[in-house]
Amino acid sequence: MNVFKPPGAFGGPTASETSKDIAGESARWMAETFDPARPGGPERKKFATDVGIAVDPLYTPAHLDRIGFDYLRDLGFPGEYPFTRGDRPGMNRTEPFVVSAYSGFGDAQACNRRFRKLIEIGTEQILVALDLPTQCGYDSDHEMATAEVGNVGVAIDTLADMELLFEGIPADSLKRIGTLGNSIGPIVLALYAALGEKQGIPWQRYTVNLQNDPLKEYIARGTQILPPQPAAKLAADAVAWCVEHAPNWSPMTVCVNHINAGGAGSSMGTAIALANARHYIELLLARGLSIDQVAPLLHMFPDERHDFFISIANLRALRRIWARMMKETYGAKSPEAMACRTTVYGHGQEALAEPLNNIPRTAFGTLAYVLGGASYVYLAGYDEAVSTPNENSARVALRTQQIIAHEHGFSDTIDPLGGSYYVETLTSQVESQILDGMAQVERAGGALAVIGNGFGRRVMSEGAVRRQRAIDSGERPWVTVNMWPQKPDVPNTAFRGDAQATERQLARLAQVKAGRDQARVQAALAEVDRASAEDRNVVPSVLDAVRAYASVGEIVDIWRRRFGSFVPSTDF
């Protein structure tokens, strides 16, 4: 018995004849059955997504016809061009997504204890959250660090802090270790390289992942230090150094996350992030590196927090666009260069009121990423809107990932929503939006230009205002905010800066600065300045400075003097 006889077989109708009938039948269903069933006509609300794509009441094969869906051209197979269905052949069947934690607070000593606890309960990758002074290139004893040391992450001033932070945690005992360090990329890279040396573990035996994406800071995240041009050059230095010395590392993760969250929306956010990626790639190609050497070291960090199915569509569209861009624009030959690896951070519409409700919100947000085929998965703590996650919320975040990975069969088959009329239609629509956004960024002058000429800021502000209005008007439903509203509350148990940790940090910094070989430090810093002036790759000189216990602030000060500081815009 041949129950699953394909259409078109044995002289039956072809696929496109079938869907023409379906288009007619869909229109008939709409007119005869759906419309009459709506009392008074209008549906209960406008069904639109945050990116502006309207949602139809029902999707049928007629939608696939409308987008000109072609399975082999548009989807193909996992681990093969155009990688829509997955960047790896076996996806979660052979290599489950990496259960990851973003964590850091106080000083290295306090934070080390948290890391050990996270590893004990199953964390496979730790991305170190750095405090704002470190991210902005100020030592803990700088005036700008007042009241900020150890607040939103751990304070790292010198290699001594890294040694303490990873005491008893060998660099190769986790799948990846790393940090954001967007505006201090070469320094955090050097700190992780020197950490391996201190622990006696060769660079080939562990994997460092950095965000190291300064360009999005200017429009979306706010830790920028230098003007964009030298900042992008220093970030590219870190990638180029890895091509030569640690090609197994992933020294750059180009982010949609903050651009979307700040207002751009996930499609325009992806477009801007891809423009940023292109800027870094072109800097690297201009040094004589090939796309097949560079692209495999880059990751993307997609983001969509409002609409579950848009999120899935975004990851699938992103992989397809990346593959085509690498192959067609840059002439990549190797599959590794065309396969877009994705890091995601599960969020939802988290609210301050009744924070435990953020557990299902972030779980659904993360599930969408997993169904979309993410490779490295983080999940926000339910209290993250308030503060650095406490031990309990960090545990819940980790357990939620493990549940998604192992219970319910969410990832038993690859790309489970592939072929869905709805998801394929959205994937195609999101892809068009991203490509259109990339063309807009191009017309506005490209990645560097949109930082200075107001394009980026306008996209962000307009989007943020649009979202606020949708929330205030109730158009975007938000339980406990505009439906069953509750008073927002920040509990007294929210994580607080630890004055003793700050004291310990300041004491350690003073001790390190007093005890190091000053002549060696000064010589190393002078070499950082020379390399910066001569437009050489700064990483070798920064690595020597870090080995000599030069501080983050001392190295960044050289760049501030040489390249100047970025002046933030007062437009809103």
Place this chain on the structure above:
Amino acid sequence: MMAPSPRRKIRVLIAKVGLDGHDVGARVVARGLLDAGMEVIYTGLRRTTEDVARAAIEEDVDWIGVSILSGAHLTLLPKLRKLLDEGGANDIRIVAGGIVPQEDIPELRANGVAQVFLSGTSIAEIVDFLIRETAHA
């Protein structure tokens, strides 16, 4: 025809102090106050309390709206109040917006912060408060 109103518009300085780089909330509020007919100036990111106090006095504002999310509020807000008072600007009032634990709010109120609006507050609530509390409005 109505005579032109002798009352001046409410002037507000929206400020980011310290290193916290998240300014979406600050900018959305700035736009909202502008739409409500107020005169609004934004400091941009990463200002010191000294920068903010100086700008507020130079611009002769009625209010400073400080956006703060990094947890440094108990240090920075009382310091800003002190700088304003020392500069003879005790008529300039401070409101704060962002993430502030409940138990810190009385302490901030006691140190010259007129109101704290937590993330999630509607623009309308902020506008109503500023209009109600401004002497000349």
